[in-house]
Amino acid sequence: MKTFDELYAELTERARTRPEGSGTVEALAAGVHAQGKKVLEEAGEVWIAAEHESDERLAEEISQLLYRVQVLMLGRGVTLEDVYRYL
Numbered sequence: 193m194k195t196f197d198e199l200y201a202e203l204t205e206r207a208r209t210r211p212e213g214s215g216t217v218e219a220l221a222a223g224v225h226a227q228g229k230k231v232l233e234e235a236g237e238v239w240i241a242a243e244h245e246s247d248e249r250l251a252e253e254i255s256q257l258l259y260r261v262q263v264l265m266l267g268r269g270v271t272l273e274d275v276y277r278y279l
């Protein structure tokens with residue numbers, strides 16, 4: 193189990209050390225356009241799960257959306273602080 197902040201720290205470390213086999217490293221290399229498409233795709237899956245699937249599936253899709261948003265944040269160099277100041 194990890195929090196949003198802990199995941200962001202983990203992905204930041206992946207971006208820094210670029211370990212082989214990391215999907216995050218691959219997603220970062222794909223660029224902002226591809227990262228944005230993934231956000232949209234996962235958002236659609238969240239919507240569908242909310243209407244038609246179980247609470248567990250919905251939670252899983254939401255976790256994937258949060259991951260994709262964080263990859264996009266890293267792709268653009270946006271930090272948690274940049275976002276949190278608007279909450």
Ligand SMILES: N=c1c2ncn([C@@H]3O[C@H](COP(=O)(O)OP(=O)(O)OP(=O)(O)O)[C@@H](O)[C@H]3O)c2ncn1[C@@H]1O[C@H](COP(=O)(O)O)[C@@H](O)[C@H]1O
Pocket residue numbers: 202203206213214215216217255256259260
């Ligand atoms: N939380 C996630 C996470 N959520 C979603 N995903 C990726 O998103 C995919 C699911 O999204 P899709 O619906 O697009 O699935 P897909 O179309 O079958 O997958 P692709 O072909 O697009 O890769 C998963 O198979 C993962 O590749 C994640 N990948 C990694 N993490 C976490 O990020 C951290 C770093 O991961 P690595 O960079 O892979 O080491 C670890 O803690 C992981 O648990």
